Amino acid sequence: MASYRNVLRDGLAAVGIAAKDKAGALEAAAGLLAAGAGLDKGRLLVAVAAREKLSSTGIGEGVAIPHALMEGVAATTMAVARLAEPVDFDAEDGGPVDLVFMIAGPRSDTGGHLKLLSKLARTLHDPEFRKAAREAPDGPALARLIYDRD
Amino acid sequence: MKLLVFVLNKEEFLEEVLEAYVEAGIPGATILDSEGLGYFLAYEVPLFAGFKEFMKGNKPYNKTILSVVKDEKAVGRLVPILDEVVGGLQNPGTGVIFTLPIEWGYGFARLDDDEE
Numbered sequence: 001m002a003s004y005r006n007v008l009r010d011g012l013a014a015v016g017i018a019a020k021d022k023a024g025a026l027e028a029a030a031g032l033l034a035a036g037a038g039l040d041k042g043r044l045l046v047a048v049a050a051r052e053k054l055s056s057t058g059i060g061e062g063v064a065i066p067h068a069l070m071e072g073v074a075a076t077t078m079a080v081a082r083l084a085e086p087v088d089f090d091a092e093d094g095g096p097v098d099l100v101f102m103i104a105g106p107r108s109d110t111g112g113h114l115k116l117l118s119k120l121a122r123t124l125h126d127p128e129f130r131k132a133a134r135e136a137p138d139g140p141a142l143a144r145l146i147y148d149r150d
Numbered sequence: 151m152k153l154l155v156f157v158l159n160k161e162e163f164l165e166e167v168l169e170a171y172v173e174a175g176i177p178g179a180t181i182l183d184s185e186g187l188g189y190f191l192a193y194e195v196p197l198f199a200g201f202k203e204f205m206k207g208n209k210p211y212n213k214t215i216l217s218v219v220k221d222e223k224a225v226g227r228l229v230p231i232l233d234e235v236v237g238g239l240q241n242p243g244t245g246v247i248f249t250l251p252i253e254w255g256y257g258f259a260r261l262d263d264d265e266e
Binding site: 070092117 | 165177196197199201202204
């Protein structure tokens with residue numbers, strides 16, 4: 001089973017992130033993930049944008065899970081950015097997004113990536129979790145909410 | 151009695167597979183149209199669209215064949231024939247076959263014969 005504690009490191013959940021649009025939201029989340037996990041932000045953005053071209057990872061209810069399998073990532077890692085203002089994300093339900101869960105993983109661990117995506121989608125289908133995530137006062141509190149779902 | 155379940159990924163072999171059933175002494179089966187989890191997620195659920203590249207070569211649909219057998223003797227006769235027909239069930243993407251015990255059943259007109 002994928003464990004949130006193993007993929008969401010300290011400091012990789014943040015609230016009040018400023019972004020004007022989808023590109024800005026992706027850039028902000030990529031910046032958070034790249035800085036915390038020692039990744040190349042530019043390469044991460046390219047990989048995530050390529051995945052977004054296939055179809056939006058906005059799964060509805062204000063949530064997006066941009067993700068990418070790429071070289072140069074030692075282990076599957078996640079960052080969570082709660083935006084200060086929701087942005088259009090071409091989401092399934094057409095609604096704006098304010099909760100961005102970005103995942104990067106090595107191509108050698110597609111199974112782990114898939115398990116984490118599935119677990120995250122299930123967690124995020126819960127309206128109580130989304131409400132709590134939107135009310136979390138800061139990044140560490142948001143991270144604790146996620147860890148509680150392990 | 152056992153429930154024999156065979157998920158056939160190579161649908162093009164369905165006719166030969168059913169012939170194999172009859173040859174092995176299993177005269178009845180129910181054939182269901184089915185779909186694999188991976189293919190469904192990659193092509194029907196947008197979040198998993200990035201996994202389409204891993205589905206290359208996989209068939210979108212498969213057939214699930216259900217039959218009731220008296221015991222596993224018929225299965226022992228069937229499996230070598232299936233291996234020959236589909237090219238070895240140990241190879242990925244061909245199919246899987248298994249049995250489950252049936253605690254109770256009623257209405258079976260005819261089950262597999264007792265030939266060795």
